[in-house]
Amino acid sequence: MLKKDVFNYGDKKVDIYELSGLQRIDYLTLVKEETEAFDALPDDTPVMESNIAFSxxxxxxxxxxxxxxxxxxxxxxxxxxxxxVILEDWSSLAISECSQKVLALSDMLPPEPEESADATEGYDADLSPAKS
Known part of the structure; x- marks a missing residue:
């Protein structure tokens, strides 16, 4: 059984599902292969080409x-x-937003850092440099 949700973009909507266990393995394998290929780019690759490859x-x-x-x-x-088909028919923004929703639905996003009282303690302290 998989969780299901709806992804809305513009006037379109599609049903999306969390990834199955096997799909999670396939996804992680794909990420590994893609990042290894990107990391194998020569060190002297121009910045523009590197940015295009990353995107x-x-x-x-x-x-x-x-x-x-x-x-x-x-x-x-x-x-x-x-x-x-998705690469051909969907905008990059729609792909990005939907993929984030799938990751969230699949509980594959890292947890948001919680702001603790300790983290904000002393925030209002005088941050001006001390005079000697």
Whole structure:
């Protein structure tokens, strides 16, 4: 059994699902492979090319994540094929937002740091430099 939610973007909405156990393994493997390929870029790669490679990597990973989530709605579809369709038909913002929602639904996001009383203690203290 998997949790289900709705992703809204503009006037469109789709049902999304949390990732299954096997999909989590596949996702982590994909992230490892993609980051290793990115890290293998030569050190002298121009900054613009490096930025393009990084953005492309993120889009591919996030599109796969969305496709894997949507697969639970129609298991006859191939996740990699659907990843291509998503990359072709969805905006980068929609891919990013939906992937974050899938990660949250799958409890795969790191917990938000809690602000403790100790962290704010002394915040109002005088921060001006001391005179000697």
């Amino acid at each position: 492309s990597m993120r889009l591919r990973i996030n599109a796969w994540l969305v496709a894997a989530s949507l697969w639970h709605e129609d298991k006859t579809k191939d996740v990699v094929t659907e990843q291509g």
